[in-house]
Amino acid sequence: MTRTTEQAKMDAGGQSSHNAGLGFATRSIHHGYDPACFSNAVQTPVFLNSTYGFESVAANEAAAALGGRLYAREYNPTTEILETRLANLEGAQAGLVVASGMAAFSALTLSLLSQGDELVVHKTLYANTLAMVEQAFPRFGIKVVAVDLADPSGMDEAITDRTRLVFFETPVNPLSRILDIGSIAERAHARGVKVAVDSTFASPALQRPLEHGADIVLHSLTKYINGHGDALGGAILGDTETLHTLHETGLRYITGAALSPMSAFLILRGLKTLTLRMERHSATALAVAQALQAHPAVAWVSYPFLDSHPDQAIARRQMSQGSGMMAFGLHAGFEGARLMMDGLGLITRAVSLGDADSLIYHPASLTRARKRLRKDAHLADGVGEDLMRLSVGLEDANDLIADLRQALDVL
Template sequence: MTDTSDLGDIRGHADHSSNLGFDTRAIHHAFDPAGFSRAVKPPVFLTSTYGFESVAENDAAAALGGRLYAREYNPTTEILEQRLANLEGAEAGLVLSTGMAAFGTLVLSLLSQGDELVVHKTLYSNTVAMVEQGLPRFGIKVVPVDLSEPGKLNAAITERTRLVYFETPVNPLSAILDIAAIAEQAHARKVKVAVDSTFASPALQRPLEYGADLVLHSLTKYINGHGDTLGGALLGDAETLHTLHETGLRYITGATLSPLSAFLILRGLKTLSLRMERHSASALKIARMLEAHPAVAWVSYPFLESHPGFATARKQMAQGSGMLAFGLHAGFDGARTMMDRLKLLTRAVSLGDADSLIYHPASLMRARQSIRKDAQLADGVGEELIRLSVGLEDVNDLIADLQQALQPL
């Protein structure tokens, strides 16, 4: 039986941590072992419901906002929500089953029929499917804009615009958008801004510090960092997060994160800063190698001086993260040949794992066209593009594998 007094301990612990460093908070914030039989690691609460000693206690739990049923509340996931919010500089957080569940909860909770959503012209492929095929079915108009020029936002916003949404760095090219400039334009028209910061994580970038109102993460990626579970998060002001919980999670999507996944993500979070330093350092070294290679036509990595968003990346990111994209002079066929020659890097579509993962979007797009005739590459993505998520292996081994795969093409 759950002792509701412990639930208050979870929420109240580590208030003193506001002056502590990022890594200390990533390990300790929002969890007091004294509330859990002195266990150093947070327990995994595998329960679908909660029992109470009296009707009055049951009433009190309900008054706290759905602390009756596991779809709406779990002690393990609450620790994760509190910790992520603290690291991001947010008032509150909500964790969900996947990154796409987070996006669905965000837009379906905050927008209604007749509302408009402004998005950057390039988005993650499943987000594109949602905004092009899903939201119009609910009467929500989606307006794509090239937000690399923030001045274009003013003309796109109308009295029906409720939210501006974009990624930075942008999947898959690692383009950089200026959060502060976009937020300034949107706020001048009293429109909220939500940023998908998955490629960076709060260890490298905290969009709220640059004026964003809400932050989205796919926890599956860098924050978990071990490629063994799915998750998503929304972080921002307490009032909006209450709405997202009470409408999006409770009865619109119901996309609850499992307690075991929350435990795994909490485990990954403890090494986030260390991992992001390694990912970033290795990615920069690989990007420089590729930029100098005769088989490579171009490289896009935020902390390369040749990157168009280099100055903005240096302003709003601590390091460049582990994601880069590059193209080969040999084009589509050369990319496929190079991919098949790789011996160490894993051909896979995810990112942010300890393992280095590499994939060729055009090959997957052509394969999908056999069952989805409308499948197409995202704006700005050419058939030669290869996306690389640099892992935690010895960087010299990764470079050697890439070099042998590139010679000769």
Template sequence: MTRTTDQTKMYAPERSQSDADLGFATRAIHFGYDPVGFSNAVQPPVFLTSTYGFESVAANEAAAALGGKLYAREYNPTTEILEKRLANLEGAEAGLVVASGMAAFGTLILSLLSQGDELIVHKTLYANTLAMVEQAVPRFGIKVVAVDLSEPNNLDGAITDRTRLVFFETPVNPLSRILDIAEIAERAHARGVKIAVDSTFASPALQRPLEHGADIVIHSLTKYINGHGDALGGAVLGDAKTLHTLHETGLRYITGAALSPMSAFMILRGLKTLTIRMERHSATALTVAQALEVHPAVAWASYPFLDSHPDQAIARKQMSKGSGMLAFGLHAGFEGARRMMDRLNLITRAVSLGDADSLIYHPASLTRARKSIRKDAHLADGVGEDLMRLSVGLEDAEDLIVDLRQALDVLR
């Protein structure tokens, strides 16, 4: 005698209100999971299994023919909850979660582009994404064209009959510049080209690129969506047809970069507080940016909601708040940045972002260090040797400002 477990309630909870009537913060906590299906456990279970049994050979064959739920690389109930919840929050038809943000980008590019295709990217990208499009992607016969998308009309002359995708970040890492999603999408779509946006710096709590015309959104879940610096993850979100391709080709047999169910559980936990965390990150970052902007040792500060930011109007059009990321440069340049960082007591010197802890790093120092093992390592376009990237955490703003001022005062 065989027994099956009906898991449909897990993904289609019965509520007195429709999900469309629920607010963002409520859906970030509840969407896609009904405790009734799992002994009324408030938190989703973690399914630690590498494979799934089947009732008969015929049942297995039928499942395989439909894409199947046979093996943990291809399917896990915990990760599926996360996929459905993230897709809902972004306004996407479907989602795919993978092992890291770079796995998300790799799955996207290697699934959708082939030899002879062209990929257009913004001239400034996250360091590892930049390395991938400069070194790895061209090895597969895919041409990468870097364009300054801060002027969307630059896209007109860059798109060819071979262009398959336009990819960019906004806010841009590490400059905190803002690109106009709607303008870029309009120009790309006029030529039949899709756009993909890395929205990691904003999270869906502050910005939803699909609402502004994007076709695909990617995230490093490691950052704000998880929010606690204790799990890696990535996500790709968009239309059902594209996401089916990414799952059935990219995840299944190209990258195999499956997200662990424990990481999915931890990211789901972090997601529950995303709304209030992003409000706090944003409020504190604006206060810190305003303090940095007037310090005599600081040459410039870049934060999307500063009055001095060149893209403030675009930021306010497509973001509800400015997020916790900012960049600033010092009159003392490279050496001054190093001296200043070493004097910090509260803010942690680290390369990640989006944690409860405030984190700071100096891209130029890291790039110089990498040259010893990678001779072609270089800073992204627009990133100077004076640039510092600060991920403002959840500490009290005044404590952060005191720490920054005492570190900066040595440079006066």
């Protein structure tokens, strides 16, 4: 199949001329793909081949010199369209998609950090990210410094001449606290250090960290961007030079964690409805959070757009809506959380998030269970034994509120 100049521009990550100036929702459906270049197929084709043939030895050498369109781990047309579209939506120069959110974090850090380097992180991290920085990085000679980035001034002492990267999530998993991207980036950049933000809880529909000064954005595509609970994926988005490094080292020979073309297709499909879904997730979550806050069995609720949230001002400055994630705790504590969760009839007990289905889980119960296998398993800093994380789905708000109320009323 002959590829047009227009498609070549898209493959290179450029803005196609007929997409220039279009809105976010429109670009989430169309950017980076021209049906005319693919036999007029309206939906993106799934390229399942594992390698690529060449017309001559010279053509093979030319492809290798351009960064390796030789093998499916290094290049796939379906995944490339996804990379181009995500980069455009985040306002990034380039993107890399990989097999999972953890693969994205691994590719980022293991490509940019070496023995003797230091990484500054927020004190509260996703459980598996926390396990990696606590257990794996010390083995590789990488020092991790945990700081409460809610007060960015704490970075002044934490950053040294060996610091190469500052990494944090916002909204923070599972607390739904909000960190000030601009303030953190300003202090890091003053010391010549790059900033990477995991924006999974918000998605680019609600928050674009590069617009606030971050250098790199990470996503677990498994969550809101896919939105249907049927594919794993991760993404790293940023400047062309950094992303070239991540592709040529992190993906090619450090992790090898290539995203499958079928998963890329499913994520592209989910991306087309991202704007609508995030509006519904956010509106329903706010209603649910308000209902939980009013229930006498509930001790506290953390949702970014609640008036009671300590970071509401930052959230409204950085995010267009509050997303579908919240945390809450009960006066009855650990045992009350277990009893309440077992009483739910509609909301599913599951550890993921960002699906059409509402999902809830209790980190403390899982951590106690994991201690049987890993004695060093522990909750992230700031996560109490009463905390439950709720991912509000796309169901009717009244039905979700009714399910929560009937489960809470027995306490």
